[in-house]
Amino acid sequence: MNVLEVSGLSKHFPIVAGILRREIGRVRAADDVNFVIEKGKTLALVGESGCGKTTVARCILRALRPTAGAIRFAPDDERMIDLAPLSRSALRPLRRHIQLIFQDPYASLNPRMMVGDIIAEPLVVTGVPGPEREARVRELLDLVGLPAVARLRFPHAFSGGQRQRIGIARALALNPRLIVADEPVSALDVSVQAQIINLLLDLQDRLGLSMLFVAHDLGVVRHVSDRVAVMYVGRIVEVAPTTELYATPLHPYTRALLAAVPKADPEARDAITAPRGEVADPANPPPGCAFNPRCPFVIDRCRQDRPELVEVAPGHLSACFRATELMA
Amino acid sequence: MSGSLTDDSLASAGQLRLTWLRFKRHKLAFVSLFIVILFYLVAIFADFLAINDPHAVDARRGYLPPQAVHFFDSDGFNPHVSGMKGQRDMKTFKQVYVPDPNKKLSVTLFARGYEYELFGLISTDRHLIGLAKPELLDGIYLLGTDALGRDLFSRVMVATRISLSIGLASVSLSLVLGILLGGISGLYGGLVDLFIQRVIEIIRSIPTIPLWMGLAAALPNTWSVIQVYFAITLIISLIGWTELARVVRGRFLALREEDFVIAAELVGASQFRIMLRHMLPSFTSHVIAAVSLALPAMIISETSLSFLGLGLRPPAISWGILLQDAQNVQVLAGAPWLLLAAVPVIVVILAFNFLGDGLRDAADPYG
Numbered sequence: 001m002n003v004l005e006v007s008g009l010s011k012h013f014p015i016v017a018g019i020l021r022r023e024i025g026r027v028r029a030a031d032d033v034n035f036v037i038e039k040g041k042t043l044a045l046v047g048e049s050g051c052g053k054t055t056v057a058r059c060i061l062r063a064l065r066p067t068a069g070a071i072r073f074a075p076d077d078e079r080m081i082d083l084a085p086l087s088r089s090a091l092r093p094l095r096r097h098i099q100l101i102f103q104d105p106y107a108s109l110n111p112r113m114m115v116g117d118i119i120a121e122p123l124v125v126t127g128v129p130g131p132e133r134e135a136r137v138r139e140l141l142d143l144v145g146l147p148a149v150a151r152l153r154f155p156h157a158f159s160g161g162q163r164q165r166i167g168i169a170r171a172l173a174l175n176p177r178l179i180v181a182d183e184p185v186s187a188l189d190v191s192v193q194a195q196i197i198n199l200l201l202d203l204q205d206r207l208g209l210s211m212l213f214v215a216h217d218l219g220v221v222r223h224v225s226d227r228v229a230v231m232y233v234g235r236i237v238e239v240a241p242t243t244e245l246y247a248t249p250l251h252p253y254t255r256a257l258l259a260a261v262p263k264a265d266p267e268a269r270d271a272i273t274a275p276r277g278e279v280a281d282p283a284n285p286p287p288g289c290a291f292n293p294r295c296p297f298v299i300d301r302c303r304q305d306r307p308e309l310v311e312v313a314p315g316h317l318s319a320c321f322r323a324t325e326l327m328a
Numbered sequence: 329m330s331g332s333l334t335d336d337s338l339a340s341a342g343q344l345r346l347t348w349l350r351f352k353r354h355k356l357a358f359v360s361l362f363i364v365i366l367f368y369l370v371a372i373f374a375d376f377l378a379i380n381d382p383h384a385v386d387a388r389r390g391y392l393p394p395q396a397v398h399f400f401d402s403d404g405f406n407p408h409v410s411g412m413k414g415q416r417d418m419k420t421f422k423q424v425y426v427p428d429p430n431k432k433l434s435v436t437l438f439a440r441g442y443e444y445e446l447f448g449l450i451s452t453d454r455h456l457i458g459l460a461k462p463e464l465l466d467g468i469y470l471l472g473t474d475a476l477g478r479d480l481f482s483r484v485m486v487a488t489r490i491s492l493s494i495g496l497a498s499v500s501l502s503l504v505l506g507i508l509l510g511g512i513s514g515l516y517g518g519l520v521d522l523f524i525q526r527v528i529e530i531i532r533s534i535p536t537i538p539l540w541m542g543l544a545a546a547l548p549n550t551w552s553v554i555q556v557y558f559a560i561t562l563i564i565s566l567i568g569w570t571e572l573a574r575v576v577r578g579r580f581l582a583l584r585e586e587d588f589v590i591a592a593e594l595v596g597a598s599q600f601r602i603m604l605r606h607m608l609p610s611f612t613s614h615v616i617a618a619v620s621l622a623l624p625a626m627i628i629s630e631t632s633l634s635f636l637g638l639g640l641r642p643p644a645i646s647w648g649i650l651l652q653d654a655q656n657v658q659v660l661a662g663a664p665w666l667l668l669a670a671v672p673v674i675v676v677i678l679a680f681n682f683l684g685d686g687l688r689d690a691a692d693p694y695g
Contacts, residue, residue, distance in 0.1 A: 093596070095596040096595065107587040108588055110605075121597065122595035152340050154340065154341065154342070157340075170591070
């Protein structure tokens with residue numbers, strides 16, 4: 001069963017000017033985004049900076065109100081609730097089921113609160129009584145591999161990796177069904193990245209978590225996700241099971257991203273095939289396929305029509321007119 | 329910063345301790361803190377430190393120059409001042425004072441003097457120093473006297489109370505206005521924010537002295553000292569709040585976007601809880617720093633208003649009123665000691681500025 005079904009999700013930010021705040025344009029940060037996350041599975045959302053992946057994540061958390069579309073979420077096995085139109089007060093009881101792991105472990109912990117209080121905050125808000133809270137905080141610290149004394153210290157006493165563990169403990173405090181991890185390791189050292197990734201995988205195994213894993217490169221994603229969705233300028237351009245996506249990428253942009261993943265082989269010094277040019281401006285995307293100015297496989301049709309996301313192979317969707325040719 | 333879990337003292341140090349540790353590194357601010365505390369102690373114990381009744385008038389000792397306390401005489405340790413004899417200089421007809429060699433006035437601690445009420449409650453006549461056997465026309469005049477023969481030292485002590493407390497009162501009032509309007513501005517944004525910000529800009533663009541003059545001139549002559557005191561407080565804080573409102577608004581805007589505030593929102597914490605637990609603790613230190621920088625401006629405002637004769641009026645005693653006596657060049661030529669009333673103003677303003685500087689640097693120990 002699905003924990004999350006996102007359909008037609010769009011978030012447009014108006015560009016305003018003048019005293020009267022007249023709208024003179026729109027940034028289409030997310031445009032007609034569709035995907036599902038199955039229970040206990042991980043979907044990775046990948047794309048360059050500014051492609052709208054964080055916007056999508058924030059819409060699902062309802063830190064932003066989407067312009068259009070539905071975000072159907074299953075807080076338990078019976079219900080399926082559309083979060084998109086809900087008001088602030090209607091959202092509050094549902095918030096506990098979706099939790100966020102932040103990118104920056106330094107900014108996401110209140111420096112003025114002790115670690116124990118930070119982790120206990122979700123419990124306080126949901127009205128868990130004191131003694132139970134204390135026990136739960138110890139349990140959570142143990143779960144993320146921190147000693148129990150950590151709860152009496154302030155965040156400044158911890159390293160980046162340890163802080164990220166604290167952030168994870170806070171996210172897990174309420175037994176959420178869905179974890180949104182917004183580039184949880186991109187601010188960490190490489191050696192620490194592996195530890196945090198392993199911790200997340202381990203926790204997912206033990207707790208049966210579903211996860212939306214946002215990342216800006218395809219390097220780490222391979223190890224965590226079951227399926228990968230690649231975004232470009234507000235739209236999903238390819239979705240596939242992880243192994244298949246790495247084996248046979250069916251969108252030129254995915255190919256470019258894969259080529260950009262550094263290889264741990266000093267002999268393999270092939271020319272870097274980074275896509276030419278800059279990411280398109282989401283306020284003013286080129287007509288047709290947004291990737292057409294940078295695409296090595298561009299044909300005339302790409303400059304006029306926008307390719308839809310269609311199933312090219314079983315479970316493998318691509319938004320490219322030449323997807324079948326790329327398969328060969 | 330390391331992840332050492334063994335170093336306990338710093339790891340479990342709260343905001344207050346970290347701020348204090350950082351503040352102590354700023355030597356000048358640290359010294360200034362003590363100077364400011366000293367000044368407020370003077371304000372509290374003004375009457376105890378005063379030697380003579382600051383209101384007592386006697387034309388026979390007008391423009392008496394400052395006297396020194398001698399600690400030793402031929403018999404050993406015997407703190408005393410020489411008695412002064414007033415004479416007419418027959419050439420200039422000016423009153424001049426010469427020490428009277430026959431008159432030696434012993435000085436003691438905790439002497440009896442004029443009656444006053446300590447903290448406004450306890451009636452007493454004890455003063456820190458005074459004459460052992462006070463007689464008419466005798467007295468200790470450490471900073472000399474003014475035209476009416478009032479003791480400048482005692483007046484400076486008592487003036488400290490009004491000048492420093494008017495600063496505090498104005499700042500408190502500005503703080504309430506500033507936090508309220510700045511908070512609304514930062515929290516709601518949009519049109520409300522736009523309106524409040526424009527109002528602040530308009531208020532700040534008005535030249536202060538003419539505005540004060542206009543407002544102060546509107547105060548009725550018949551008002552009592554207390555009424556004028558509160559009116560002046562109001563006038564000063566009417567302008568002072570704008571700066572604080574900006575600080576508060578800025579902090580609100582910055583904090584709204586902080587990850588840890590978003591994290592609290594995402595677990596379903598109420599607005600009230602977020603304000604109380606996350607936002608308020610993060611900007612109190614900034615507000616304290618802003619206040620300590622606003623205080624000297626308020627004190628200067630009162631002093632200049634009173635100096636121009638637009639603020640408090642005699643018989644109230646404030647630094648500005650004392651300096652009013654020193655406006656006239658002819659008077660100053662004859663009695664330059666009247667300018668000494670400016671010294672505490674300069675010292676306290678400098679101390680407040682350094683203190684504010686240090687506090688601002690220490691306000692965010694995590695930065």
